[in-house]
Amino acid sequence: MTQTNELKQPTVLVVDDTPANIDVLVAHLTQENLELIVALSGEEGLSLAQQHKPDLILLDIMMPGMDGYEVCRRLKQDAATTDIPIVFLSARDSELDMEKGLSYGAIDYISKPFSIPVLKARLRNHLALKQKGDRLAELAGTDELTSLVNRRHFNQVFRQEWMRAIRNQSELSLLMIDVDYFKAYNDSLGHAEGDNCLKKIAQALLQGLRDPADIVARFGGEEFVVLLPDTDSAGAARVAERLRTLVQNLKLPHPGSANGGLVSISLGGATCIPNHHLTELGLLQQADTQLYKAKEGGRNRVCLEMAAKSQ
Numbered sequence: 124m125t126q127t128n129e130l131k132q133p134t135v136l137v138v139d140d141t142p143a144n145i146d147v148l149v150a151h152l153t154q155e156n157l158e159l160i161v162a163l164s165g166e167e168g169l170s171l172a173q174q175h176k177p178d179l180i181l182l183d184i185m186m187p188g189m190d191g192y193e194v195c196r197r198l199k200q201d202a203a204t205t206d207i208p209i210v211f212l213s214a215r216d217s218e219l220d221m222e223k224g225l226s227y228g229a230i231d232y233i234s235k236p237f238s239i240p241v242l243k244a245r246l247r248n249h250l251a252l253k254q255k256g257d258r259l260a261e262l263a264g265t266d267e268l269t270s271l272v273n274r275r276h277f278n279q280v281f282r283q284e285w286m287r288a289i290r291n292q293s294e295l296s297l298l299m300i301d302v303d304y305f306k307a308y309n310d311s312l313g314h315a316e317g318d319n320c321l322k323k324i325a326q327a328l329l330q331g332l333r334d335p336a337d338i339v340a341r342f343g344g345e346e347f348v349v350l351l352p353d354t355d356s357a358g359a360a361r362v363a364e365r366l367r368t369l370v371q372n373l374k375l376p377h378p379g380s381a382n383g384g385l386v387s388i389s390l391g392g393a394t395c396i397p398n399h400h401l402t403e404l405g406l407l408q409q410a411d412t413q414l415y416k417a418k419e420g421g422r423n424r425v426c427l428e429m430a431a432k433s434q
């Protein structure tokens with residue numbers, strides 16, 4: 124998922140309660156290789172921002188209900204949205220208004236009426252900075268939402284451990300983890316709660332690992348992956364069951380779950396002694412097949428496979 128970022132058009136969310144203002148912006152920004160999303164209220168803007176995680180938000184200040192300051196404040200408080208640059212677009216043009224807007228964490232403040240070419244130039248600069256920030260975060264190896272290792276960094280560690288296991292002829296286990304009925308969770312409780320849920324699960328998974336060599340990463344969406352070096356299938360089964368129990372014991376209410384109304388995870392695992400005939404991808408696929416079986420078998424459970432040892 125992260126690999127495609129550079130090819131993707133940047134997404135810009137426009138929030139303004141006056142449809143005519145939105146029309147003007149849309150008319151001028153459509154030539155700009157951007158994906159535009161629009162919201163006509165602060166509440167809608169907040170919810171679309173949480174859902175789409177745009178690369179930039181153009182935010183009006185004076186709106187009935189939730190005003191732009193409040194939208195900005197909430198987005199900045201939430202780890203999942205705090206890095207989205209916010210540009211205020213407002214008819215309020217006093218020094219005090221601008222100072223206030225910027226102190227809420229907005230990256231820029233443009234007063235109306237504004238020059239379209241200047242607005243476009245500023246947008247391009249902010250989007251370029253955002254892209255650099257995203258790239259740095261990815262290179263740093265951290266998943267922004269959960270603070271776990273990201274997929275890119277995981278792949279590097281997996282490669283190193285794989286090579287080490289070949290040299291030492293030691294067993295390597297892998298667990299694929301998926302949150303049960305997560306789409307239903309998001310649909311019924313909203314994306315902000317969904318993000319919170321993922322953060323709590325991430326912490327529980329981290330807590331469940333005992334060996335410093337073990338590593339848990341966010342694999343993407345509601346999927347996690349755990350690598351257990353020097354671990355046989357019995358050891359992997361123990362870790363998997365511990366992780367399943369830890370998440371169950373969080374007792375996070377889940378209105379759409381068939382598992383007692385609580386958030387749960389399914390786990391699939393595979394173990395092998397790596398050699399040059401086997402591949403990392405093969406082990407991942409085996410774990411994934413077991414995860415599928417755990418889902419089919421009713422979720423909130425562990426399925427493990429003893430993969431082929433050296434031929």
Ligand SMILES: [Mg+2]
Pocket residue numbers: 139140141183184185186
């Ligand atoms: Mg307004």
